[in-house]
Amino acid sequence: MVEVKTHWSTAEVYMHGAHVTHFQKHNEPPLLFLSQLSHFQDGEPIRGGVPVIFPWFGPRTGMLTHGFVRNHAWELENSETADDGSVILRLCLPEIPETSTHSPFTAEYIVTVSDELTLEFVVVNRSRTENLEFENCLHTYFAVQDITEVSVTGLKGVTYVDKVDRFLEKVETGERIQIASEMDRVYTNTTAATEIHDPGFQRRIRVDKENSASTVVWNPWIAKARQLPDFGDDEYRGMVCVESGNVGSNRIILPPGQKSALKVRLSSDGL
Numbered sequence: 550m551v552e553v554k555t556h557w558s559t560a561e562v563y564m565h566g567a568h569v570t571h572f573q574k575h576n577e578p579p580l581l582f583l584s585q586l587s588h589f590q591d592g593e594p595i596r597g598g599v600p601v602i603f604p605w606f607g608p609r610t611g612m613l614t615h616g617f618v619r620n621h622a623w624e625l626e627n628s629e630t631a632d633d634g635s636v637i638l639r640l641c642l643p644e645i646p647e648t649s650t651h652s653p654f655t656a657e658y659i660v661t662v663s664d665e666l667t668l669e670f671v672v673v674n675r676s677r678t679e680n681l682e683f684e685n686c687l688h689t690y691f692a693v694q695d696i697t698e699v700s701v702t703g704l705k706g707v708t709y710v711d712k713v714d715r716f717l718e719k720v721e722t723g724e725r726i727q728i729a730s731e732m733d734r735v736y737t738n739t740t741a742a743t744e745i746h747d748p749g750f751q752r753r754i755r756v757d758k759e760n761s762a763s764t765v766v767w768n769p770w771i772a773k774a775r776q777l778p779d780f781g782d783d784e785y786r787g788m789v790c791v792e793s794g795n796v797g798s799n800r801i802i803l804p805p806g807q808k809s810a811l812k813v814r815l816s817s818d819g820l
């Protein structure tokens with residue numbers, strides 16, 4: 550695990566899954582939620598932080614949910630400190646068994662730590678003839694003081710698939726989305742920034758994204774929290790996932806030799 554300290558902040562990045570588990574600005578609560586019960590063992594994804602999801606989103610019969618790259622050790626290619634004091638880590642995915650059965654690609658992940666956290670997940674289609682079809686997502690768990698007081702803005706008018714209501718397609722009518730039960734919504738064809746308003750921490754978190762057409766909003770709530778072995782029964786109160794990627798109807802078909810760069814910039818200020 551690499552520990553990063555800058556003038557503004559601290560961060561932690563595990564080679565396992567290229568998983569950012571911690572980012573915290575001085576004099577602010579952690580920006581990212583990390584479960585106290587996360588297992589931190591091989592063969593299992595870390596629960597919380599920013600899981601890197603590729604090449605599929607969601608369950609696949611007989612395989613890990615959310616693809617395989619979050620479950621392998623990445624390598625730290627290099628780290629550097631910019632003139633302004635920002636720290637940039639560049640991680641790459643080494644050869645892994647799955648890549649032999651999958652059409653050839655390379656993946657790298659650039660983590661930039663400053664008073665913001667910027668994450669860029671880059672995939673190159675290394676085939677000379679075949680398209681590379683995939684879903685990608687930075688499945689970010691944000692820390693909140695009390696989910697019942699939180700609202701998410703930026704998605705009004707956007708169509709979503711409601712995974713807790715028969716996967717029905719709906720249109721978001723709320724300026725401010727509030728969470729009072731399990732929520733699992735895949736918003737499609739939206740490139741908009743979103744904000745998480747958290748009066749408990751007196752904080753507003755902003756998610757800016759590039760090359761992402763989907764935003765997923767998830768909270769397991771009580772029953773689902775109880776079913777997750779690596780998640781505390783009450784931890785649903787302290788987190789919300791606002792995820793940026795290209796999933797479902799927004800999946801990517803990358804032509805031979807082309808590059809896909811999914812980027813999010815996570816920032817916060819006082820409410």
Ligand code: TA6
Nearest residue numbers: 607614615688733765767790792
């Ligand atoms: O992004 C929401 C979601 O797809 C939920 O359906 C839930 O499965 C969540 O991801 C967590 O998935 P995981 O495999 O990390 O437990």
